[in-house]
Amino acid sequence: MPRVLVVDDDSELRATIKEVMESEGLITDSAENAEKGLMLLKDNIYDIVLLDVIMPKMNGIDAIPLFLNTQAKSKIIIMTAYSTVDTAVEAMKKGAADYLTKPFKINELMITIMRILEEQKFKDCAEELDIDCALSTMANPIRRQIIHLIDQNKTLRFMEITRALGISDHTKVNFHLKVLKESDYIIQNSEKIYRITDKGDKILSCLSVIEQNLSS
Amino acid sequence: MPRVLVVDDDSELRATIKEVMESEGLITDSAENAEKGLMLLKDNIYDIVLLDVIMPKMNGIDAIPLFLNTQAKSKIIIMTAYSTVDTAVEAMKKGAADYLTKPFKINELMITIMRILEEQKFKDCAEELDIDCALSTMANPIRRQIIHLIDQNKTLRFMEITRALGISDHTKVNFHLKVLKESDYIIQNSEKIYRITDKGDKILSCLSVIEQNLSS
């Protein structure tokens, strides 16, 4: 059940948004300024933060990094009456997920929120699949050996890898290379030399961290 | 085939050690001072570094951290004629694997080196088993869900976990909990409440790093 935080100094707007959000099944808290919003964020997990710009003490644009530092996975939607291209760009640069100009129809806000939640759910699924793939693929010791080998020697072709591994059945190595290729961790150039991809580099970073974590 | 680096200003000792090492099958390089030793270390991987203490410019004890920063997996054996408790303690604190007092029998040095190489091989095996266990265990999505769940809720017992996962067959959950227990990632207290162990915390760190790495 998604949670929403409304940060706005207009108490009437806060009440209206809260009412509509909760009628749609979104648990909604609110704060009248950024400081109070940050305090709420410290103790609760919010999927969405609706953030006004013009507020006493700290304006919403400046608050974006503070909100994201506190809770990186929150999606921030900026709401402002004084919309300019400059502030929109600045907000997006600082990490806002979207930007709405007051006054807006509450329906429009709902649609934006639902879209963002849906996108995030999709992204979470894709991410979980990546993690699943990474762990499953690298759980095999032969594939770990292969990826370390290719990382250390940037000129190896198929049979050279097979010999370096000391594996007599080349079709066994072929199978594991195929798995690594299909996961986009390694690639072959036109001379059939194997290289680590960017994704493969990330996997190697992960393996390195795992190794360090477990050896202490 | 293990590689050894001898760093000593006594050229005769360097030659003697090199000769004996290589007759035992250890590829051996040498340097007359720590600077030259560090240069060799930058371009080569050494399993063992034999390091004198009294040397011009930089003494061996001060050089230990520089050597280990350049190549963390090298094992440093300090060789000194002026042995004191203080320098021995200092060397070990700075990361030396062992400490020999000159003059020593070359046989004693060989025994020390072989022991260290054997210990490291054993440690590497244990570490690789830990990595294998971690990746295999966490490759399963149900077990990932379980460990995140226990991390977030520190009061759950068996059937509560089963219900939270939405799994109808409790023996399925029982199976996965057993696997996590056997890997020492979770533990149950006397009230049957599940907790994450220190090792489990490390696994969660690894998963977090993997997640961050793959989502960018």
Added chain:
DNA sequence: GATTTCTGTGAACTGGAGTTCACAAGAGTG
């Protein structure tokens, strides 16, 4: 051009992780 090496594909098999179902003892509850 014959032979060797490289780099595949494919099918049958194997082993074991994971699932499912049966069953049950102990603890808690009414």
Added chain:
DNA sequence: CACTCTTGTGAACTCCAGTTCACAGAAATC
């Protein structure tokens, strides 16, 4: 004390990752 819930164990089964073996086309080498 009867019933419900919790927490198991165990066996049979399923599914699939991984292995092994057979085979073969293309490229390189002699």
